[in-house]
Amino acid sequence: xxxxxxxxxxxxxxxxxxxxxxxxxxxxxxxxxxxxxxxxxxxxxxxxxxxxxxxxxxxxxxxxxxxxxxxxxxxxxxxxxxxxxxxx
Amino acid sequence: xxxxxxxxxxxxxxxxxxxxxxxxxxxxxxxxxxxxxxxxxxxxxxxxxxxxxxxxxxxxxxxxxxxxxxxxxxxxxxxxxxxxxxxxxxxxxxxxxxxxxxxxxxxxxxxxxxxxxxxxxxxxxxxxxxxxxxxxxxxxxxxxxxxxxxxxxxxxxxxxxxxxxxxxxxxxxxxxxxxxxxxxxxxxxxxxxxxxxxxxxxxxxxxxxxxxxxxxxxxxxxxxxxxxxxxxxxxxxxxxxxxxxxxxxxxxxxxxxxxxxxxxxxxxxxxxxxxxxxxxxxxxxxxxxxxxxxxxxxxxxxxxxxxxxxxxxxxxxxxxxxxxxxxxxxxxxxxxxxxxxxxxxxxxxxxxxxxxxxxxxxxxxxxxxxxxxxxxxxxxxxxxxxxxxxxxxxxxxxxxxxxxxxxxxxxxxxxxxxxxxxxxxxxxxxxxxxxxxxxxxxxxxxxxxxxxxxxxxxxxxxxxxxxxxxxxxxxxxxxxxxxxxxxxxxxxxxxxxxxxxxxxxxxxxxxxxxxxxxxxxxxxxxxxxxxxxxxxxxxxxxxxxxxxxxxxxxxxxxxxxxxxxxxxxxxxxxxxxxxxxxxxxxxxxxxxxxxxxxxxxxxxxxxxxxxxxxxxxxxxxxxx
Numbered sequence: 001x002x003x004x005x006x007x008x009x010x011x012x013x014x015x016x017x018x019x020x021x022x023x024x025x026x027x028x029x030x031x032x033x034x035x036x037x038x039x040x041x042x043x044x045x046x047x048x049x050x051x052x053x054x055x056x057x058x059x060x061x062x063x064x065x066x067x068x069x070x071x072x073x074x075x076x077x078x079x080x081x082x083x084x085x086x087x088x
Numbered sequence: 089x090x091x092x093x094x095x096x097x098x099x100x101x102x103x104x105x106x107x108x109x110x111x112x113x114x115x116x117x118x119x120x121x122x123x124x125x126x127x128x129x130x131x132x133x134x135x136x137x138x139x140x141x142x143x144x145x146x147x148x149x150x151x152x153x154x155x156x157x158x159x160x161x162x163x164x165x166x167x168x169x170x171x172x173x174x175x176x177x178x179x180x181x182x183x184x185x186x187x188x189x190x191x192x193x194x195x196x197x198x199x200x201x202x203x204x205x206x207x208x209x210x211x212x213x214x215x216x217x218x219x220x221x222x223x224x225x226x227x228x229x230x231x232x233x234x235x236x237x238x239x240x241x242x243x244x245x246x247x248x249x250x251x252x253x254x255x256x257x258x259x260x261x262x263x264x265x266x267x268x269x270x271x272x273x274x275x276x277x278x279x280x281x282x283x284x285x286x287x288x289x290x291x292x293x294x295x296x297x298x299x300x301x302x303x304x305x306x307x308x309x310x311x312x313x314x315x316x317x318x319x320x321x322x323x324x325x326x327x328x329x330x331x332x333x334x335x336x337x338x339x340x341x342x343x344x345x346x347x348x349x350x351x352x353x354x355x356x357x358x359x360x361x362x363x364x365x366x367x368x369x370x371x372x373x374x375x376x377x378x379x380x381x382x383x384x385x386x387x388x389x390x391x392x393x394x395x396x397x398x399x400x401x402x403x404x405x406x407x408x409x410x411x412x413x414x415x416x417x418x419x420x421x422x423x424x425x426x427x428x429x430x431x432x433x434x435x436x437x438x439x440x441x442x443x444x445x446x447x448x449x450x451x452x453x454x455x456x457x458x459x460x461x462x463x464x465x466x467x468x469x470x471x472x473x474x475x476x477x478x479x480x481x482x483x484x485x486x487x488x489x490x491x492x493x494x495x496x497x498x499x500x501x502x503x504x505x506x507x508x509x510x511x512x513x514x515x516x517x518x519x520x521x522x523x524x525x526x527x528x529x530x531x532x533x534x535x536x537x538x539x540x541x542x543x544x545x546x547x548x549x550x551x552x553x554x555x556x557x558x559x560x561x562x563x564x565x566x567x568x569x570x571x572x573x574x575x576x577x578x579x580x581x582x583x584x585x586x587x588x589x590x591x592x593x594x595x596x597x598x599x600x601x602x603x604x605x606x607x608x609x610x611x612x613x614x615x616x617x618x619x620x621x622x623x624x625x626x627x628x629x630x631x632x633x634x635x636x637x638x639x640x641x642x643x644x645x646x647x648x649x650x651x652x653x654x655x656x657x658x659x660x661x662x663x664x665x666x667x668x669x670x671x672x673x674x675x676x677x678x679x680x681x682x683x684x685x686x687x688x689x690x691x692x693x694x695x696x697x698x699x700x701x702x703x704x705x706x707x708x709x710x711x712x
Contacts, residue, residue, distance in 0.1 A: 016133065017129075017132070017133075019133075019136045019137070019140065039161070039326065040161075040163050040164050040167075043164065043322060043325075043326055043328070043332065044128070044129060044132045044164075047127075047128055047129050047332065048129045051092075051127070051129060058321075059321055059324045059325060062321070062325045063324075063325055066325065
């Protein structure tokens with residue numbers, strides 16, 4: 001799955017989780033720029049990503065996403081890495 | 089049960105309804121889709137959608153203020169609890185303690201908790217809060233002392249809270265984790281971790297006081313499945329002390345406990361009879377034909393009745409609401425050896441052919457209780473739907489198909505939570521039964537027509553072909569209640585009639601939005617002379633009664649007879665012990681009486697030339 005497909009699917013998840021159809025995310029989008037992307041929204045979003053992409057993040061990976069300065073790009077990389085592993 | 093994918097698409101429908109401004113419908117669809125077992129992502133969406141619906145559709149519910157105090161992150165819990173409290177009948181507001189400040193929040197008399205003035209304070213502790221060192225080499229007195237100390241700690245917090253505010257307090261017990269360093273031996277070690285927590289749980293119960301109730305988190309974690317409950321990925325990252333997917337279950341369970349604290353637990357159980365308390369249809373199968381007692385299915389019904397009897401003993405009022413002739417309906421209560429429920433257990437007994445929503449209103453009025461105290465149990469989804477749509481205050485559990493799961497389904501609803509028992513409880517039935525004798529109920533008909541339209545009924549008309557013959561013969565020979573002439577025919581006799589050009593043979597099937605009711609009616613008309621045919625046999629399954637099927641069938645016969653150039657259609661009613669239900673059928677359908685025989689048989693005729701008004705029915709023919 002290429003990076004654009006992942007972002008496209010992520011955008012659908014973001015719209016659902018944050019209940020906002022107008023969201024248009026890209027790699028540089030950060031938590032600060034999305035209303036409601038607080039710690040609660042973050043957990044919900046991770047669980048939704050796990051379900052949609054049928055992957056499972058480890059505790060360490062989730063911890064990584066919570067570090068300051070992380071953005072949508074971090075997620076995309078993680079998802080692609082996970083999906084790649086399944087393909088091999 | 090909807091699958092997860094279906095749920096997500098249902099939710100998208102809810103969102104489109106909301107966008108179109110149809111908030112009322114959106115709410116209905118949301119409540120229909122949401123189940124406590126749904127995963128966290130769904131639960132979070134339910135909570136979010138509810139919070140965005142127009143406040144005008146959320147009114148009519150008492151408000152309640154709930155403070156959740158815990159040593160972890162509890163926002164996720166409050167949002168979802170708000171949703172399930174709404175389902176249980178409340179508009180809830182929340183106070184959440186800041187992360188890790190539970191004790192300070194309680195002790196600080198200036199804290200915002202007291203300004204919030206909560207109705208309920210939920211102290212959400214888990215096993216992780218019970219910090220007692222479990223070293224099996226420690227002397228037992230020390231361990232016991234530690235347990236007492238923890239309990240005294242909580243007990244003094246309760247005291248502070250009760251001095252400073254009016255809230256009712258709920259406190260969790262400890263959810264026992266599945267880890268056992270000693271294996272099975274862990275349960276034997278007095279100072280093993282498992283036993284420390286067990287002892288803590290029982291001491292907690294002993295230390296309860298007025299105004300404090302335990303929420304049995306241990307029970308809920310077992311119910312949900314401990315292995316998954318203790319998947320603690322979210323603990324290490326976000327300090328959430330159990331599997332987030334269990335949040336729906338936890339919130340649901342506590343919502344009904346809170347309802348009980350606010351006096352909104354349900355008080356009355358209204359029961360259907362056929363296929364709910366026994367298998368089969370008493371009116372058709374008879375006392376010896378219903379399934380109750382010996383055998384796998386019969387035993388399941390007995391156990392369900394036993395469970396209901398236990399509810400009655402603890403003070404839940406029982407009522408019956410069944411589509412039956414009263415005498416038929418009461419017969420098993422009086423004569424069947426395996427009936428656990430007796431007539432004296434039932435406060436109000438309504439067996440008639442009127443619609444159940446009206447009957448239940450009348451039951452509530454006779455008992456002088458609110459509709460919001462009632463739980464209605466019926467195996468038939470169509471009956472449940474009519475009650476649910478006309479009387480939304482009533483809880484109508486979706487009963488499973490298999491009666492062996494009835495007890496579980498009703499019990500897990502948690503509608504009858506209680507905080508105490510009193511000697512009054514067991515006498516309540518008697519009290520209501522006596523009250524019910526002065527039956528001063530007012531009839532208030534629900535809008536039956538829109539209900540019938542909403543059923544989207546389609547009838548299929550067919551002949552007695554080889555494929556349908558067995559069911560046709562069965563229906564003729566098994567029907568007792570809706571059977572005008574009580575004829576009985578063998579398969580060969582029916583076959584012969586089907587081939588006779590001077591006999592009209594029709595069968596009818598009925599589908600509705602809940603599914604296929606199957607072949608439910610059979611009619612045989614025989615030639616009398618060139619102008620007249622007589623309805624020799626007309627029988628119908630009672631499960632489709634009061635849906636306009638009689639009118640549909642009659643209209644169909646009128647059309648057939650008119651096509652054949654006939655002038656009159658004749659009907660006979662031959663009374664039997666069980667067919668009183670159809671004594672006035674022909675009169676209802678516009679036939680005129682001609683003669684009454686000495687044996688009670690009545691003869692009717694319908695002038696086809698004058699029958700210009702079509703009978704009203706909301707059933708569509710599949711052939712049209």
